[in-house]
Amino acid sequence: MMLQVRDLTAHYGTSQALFGMDFALQAGQVATLLGRNGMGKTTTIHAIMGIVKASGGSILFDGQELVGRPSFRTANLGIGLVPEGRQIFPNLTLMENLVATASNHLGQADPWSVEKVFALFPELETRVGSMGNLLSGGEQQMLAIGRALMTNPRLLILDEATEGLAPLVRQKIWAALARIRAEGMSILVVDKNLADLLRIADRHFIVQRGRVAWSGTSLELQADAAVRAQYLGF
Numbered sequence: 001m002m003l004q005v006r007d008l009t010a011h012y013g014t015s016q017a018l019f020g021m022d023f024a025l026q027a028g029q030v031a032t033l034l035g036r037n038g039m040g041k042t043t044t045i046h047a048i049m050g051i052v053k054a055s056g057g058s059i060l061f062d063g064q065e066l067v068g069r070p071s072f073r074t075a076n077l078g079i080g081l082v083p084e085g086r087q088i089f090p091n092l093t094l095m096e097n098l099v100a101t102a103s104n105h106l107g108q109a110d111p112w113s114v115e116k117v118f119a120l121f122p123e124l125e126t127r128v129g130s131m132g133n134l135l136s137g138g139e140q141q142m143l144a145i146g147r148a149l150m151t152n153p154r155l156l157i158l159d160e161a162t163e164g165l166a167p168l169v170r171q172k173i174w175a176a177l178a179r180i181r182a183e184g185m186s187i188l189v190v191d192k193n194l195a196d197l198l199r200i201a202d203r204h205f206i207v208q209r210g211r212v213a214w215s216g217t218s219l220e221l222q223a224d225a226a227v228r229a230q231y232l233g234f
């Protein structure tokens, strides 16, 4: 297993948000965290990235414990985050955003470059000089993905991959993720567009009140209307 989350707990002050999250992601797979708002998906991602401190449990990435590790060291191990809300630097240009955090700590062969990102998202190339805050939502999300890829991760985590984007832009994002997945990237994704996720993902974990209430393949989730109605509301 590339990522193994075991009995993970997390608190905000005295309020508990994660109650023993358990899930695993195999190398080369796409997995989702699903569930209604406030169930703990973002908290789980933040615990993996070391943004939220875990209060218990274990997060193994290629056998290395992430709990207790500062965020930059987790990133250096090869986990790239595309955060909720994109977090594009507003006063930097598109190009500056792209290279600001670029790195290749693992010494990956054929690393990501600006050219490779533009091949994945051609629309970014025409906007290189534009300030981050003047980019459209779709451009910002493509840039956030490009920026994460420029850290040469082995696991890409996307929190709300296509939130607020038009259908055509969403399809471009999914097509790009399918391409990088075909090149061997492992992906953990949170999104609300179940139809798109059923197409792209191998495995789904439904989060309910800070723990995994159901897990299964796309075929199993597609076939189980009761589970979808109970946990996802559709």
Ligand SMILES: Nc1ncnc2c1ncn2[C@@H]1O[C@H](COP(=O)(O)OP(=O)(O)OP(=O)(O)O)[C@@H](O)[C@H]1O
Pocket (backbone or CB within 6 Å): 012, 015, 016, 017, 035, 036, 037, 038, 039, 040, 041, 042, 043, 044
């Ligand atoms: N900074 C915070 N301080 C206090 N409580 C928080 C904080 N962030 C999240 N929570 C609480 O933790 C629980 C899990 O929230 P989380 O954001 O992880 O859920 P989520 O499934 O990602 O939902 P969403 O899709 O709305 O982001 C919720 O009860 C939420 O109110």
